[in-house]
Amino acid sequence: MARNQVKKASTDTDMTPFVDVAFLILAFFIMATKFKPAEPVPITTPNSVSSQPLPDNNAVMISIDKDDKVYFSIMSKSDKQKPFDLIVEASKLRNIPLTTEDVNSYRDGDMIGMPFSKLKGFFDLPHDQQLKYKQEGIPVLDSATAELTYWIAAAKQVFAGEQLKILIKGDAVSKYPVFKAVVDALKKNDEQKYNLVTSPEEAPQGTDLYKERLQGKSKEAK
């Protein structure tokens, strides 16, 4: 019996190209993502047209949050011992000495924002609690108790003979006097060159810099 069977159209789509594309995009995002280190306080940096990348080795960062509190962090990827040395050295300069055991809960890039008198108690906390702890900020404004100077002096000692980058990361709404106090503390240590951390922004159209970049001159106007 010859049956004239109508072939049922398959409702099944071939998913393979779809999967291919999906995983291609996935691979791209995995590669492109750079995880932010955990920050105890979020800092929104202002925008600028500069295009230099941020160094993450042999650098110290002074952060100012939106409540004008000052934090200090050490970034030393190549030598894991340096951050401990630096904290110990700074506490010695302030005459409240700590030992390496006291500070070994410090991790590369963590933000320290405590006066030296309370530093030991802070480092005794477990690391995950340190990140959640609401820190007081390093005193800077009053020149008699400005402890930031000791931190910078210690950084200069520990990184002696190497190129040390000083980064200042300020929140857009932080007050100028705090920034000035930070710069004054740096000046006291004879440091005149700093890098301000900013978010990238395009050069506005029609300006001199815009024209220069259009011509393909990559040299920064400085």
Place this chain on the structure above:
Amino acid sequence: MDTGGDDGQKKGPGVKKAKKLNTRVDMTPFVDIGFLLITFFIFTATMSAPTTMDLNMPKDTDKKDEETKVKQSGALNILLGKENSLFYYEGELDPTGANFKSATFKEIRDVIINKKKEVVDKYVSDPACEAEAKAKGKTVDDYCKQKDFFVIIKPTDDAVYKNVVDILDEMTINKVARYALVPPFPTELEAVKLTESAAGMNTAPPAK
């Protein structure tokens, strides 16, 4: 979907037909997971890596001869006030405050560009300076033409950090070769205060 072919030729009774296994895998959960991960990475991605901006401060000095000298004709003073307000004057501050003007961050760019143009237009070819620029590997435009142009940035205590970065950025944008960050004089603070109270804050008078 091909389910293994039931419509094959009937064999004799008792002959069991080997069922062909379906080799097709259902891809749907695979795709689900794939896109879930994509969404996760899109949200966590920090696409714009932070950049840095150079800032060089001069060494504090008490000696008069070490101080940077600025020609009055090419000086532009910019004061940063509270709530993103901005004031500027050219040359020396008039005792009556006649040349003390206020501007917004949008307007200041034109002020800087105009002043720079004014100074550059006045430039008369100086071969000694041009030779020096070449020796130092700097362009004649930056090193000689705007030699007398100097922007003095004076943030008051009411200014926020963003204002300072914005104005420093403006220097980069307009390719100002010489600028400095200095504290304001008491007379200037007085002028800022007067202008602010006269304008009742927020309602800054137009720049021109």
